[in-house]
Amino acid sequence: MSPELRVFPIEGLPEVEEGMKLGELIAERAELKAGDIVVISQKIVSKSEGRVRRLAEIEPSEQALELAKKLGKEAEIVELVLSESREILRAERGILVTETHHGFVCANAGIDTSNLPEEGTVCLLPLDPDTSARTIRKELPTAIEGPGVGVAGPSPLLSADPHPRPLPPAVVITDSFGRAWRLGQAEIAIGCAGLAPLDDWRGRTDALGRELSATAIAIADEIAAAADLVRVKDSGVPAVVIRGLQLYVIAEDGPGAAALRRPAEEDLFR
């Protein structure tokens, strides 16, 4: 029996400012149940953590000035990209793709220049989105009612707790990244807590004993994408609930979205 999913927005969140507790704001506005997954856009997490910068206060380095000229970008933004990155992967045709200090490969180190309340400010990614997700999860109430959690799943990552008990919902923090080979951005998970982020099929075989061709499924990224579908037409909805995926909700915080970053030495496309 496959699950049925419901994906719905959390309405009525206020404009987020530094120091606000997102978990509490969300809990006041959504009737969360055990096994729910709360999906939150990166921007409000960054704002709550004070990761907003004024461009006027940024002093571009020589390297930033040169790159900015080459790419046709603002030098202050390039300076921020460089300070948020450990390696430049591409800097051509007006595009600056780096690996961030977290290990994300994306354009402009994920720095967001739109939809900020104050002109001349930009928003950086959270310093450690998995930690952000864990903090928010702690602020969410332990849901009493729900479809049950801790169901034994097919993956060793999934909790096989024989005594399901109420748990706080899982939290996923997302951002939209460009992809190699595909047009359009897709939402991915940059942080998560309480979720098995990867459904690992390695070692499992089909009915005829052949190894399954999908070796692992990026559950956390698929959750991010699903949540984005109720958000795209209204960028004012920064948080979404996914109900029906308790199979992947776990008691512990788990490995986080860090488990979805491909190590550089295993990546054939850099």
Add this chain to the structure above:
Amino acid sequence: MSPELRVFPIEGLPEVEEGMKLGELIAERAELKAGDIVVISQKIVSKSEGRVRRLAEIEPSEQALELAKKLGKEAEIVELVLSESREILRAERGILVTETHHGFVCANAGIDTSNLPEEGTVCLLPLDPDTSARTIRKELPTAIEGPGVGVAGPSPLLSADPHPRPLPPAVVITDSFGRAWRLGQAEIAIGCAGLAPLDDWRGRTDALGRELSATAIAIADEIAAAADLVRVKDSGVPAVVIRGLQLYVIAEDGPGAAALRRPAEEDLFR
């Protein structure tokens, strides 16, 4: 007002064989409404189109024999990958990534070796998945009841029909592809009909007049990912309905998932 999505599997489809009409099989088992999106796994589309091959009937070329030896793969499968591809992008560490004749960049040209009824057979991608989606859409009934379609949307791609009328559901054909930089496979759209595959934000600005940082959102790929979430724990569910996204359902078949393939000359990661 943001939409609420429901994502649910279509249960009870038979083992698919060549010549079966998938649209009719689905219509008999799902009460589809106007504005629904039917998401179908590539494998049953390929099987219905006879895209199954017996490895014993494949004669590997010299190039296939060499590559197979280098990569530790079966020569017959490598031969099929080469015949399905226009360019080899990577052939190392046991991994063979090519660009298929369709223009998809993926491992093993999308050839599937698991979960086939007969030992020694493999399944190729459909010859033209957008055409497959259009064919299946024609087999689906024009839904009479539903939340209404043809709603004016934010994107020029979306239908702004002032006289909403019943329409057949949209169809999306999906497969799970690996990604650069991220671990785990994610489901993407390889074909679609009746859907605006890309929500294009280019030229739109935020409240302060700054260009929005997400230039286009890969709606069709996010739909594929959302559908996969109800499928992963049971690979026996090859078709899923997404209800609530009528915003992106269009009367015409539209550009298909071909619109999501990044042209090679614009791709910095090959």
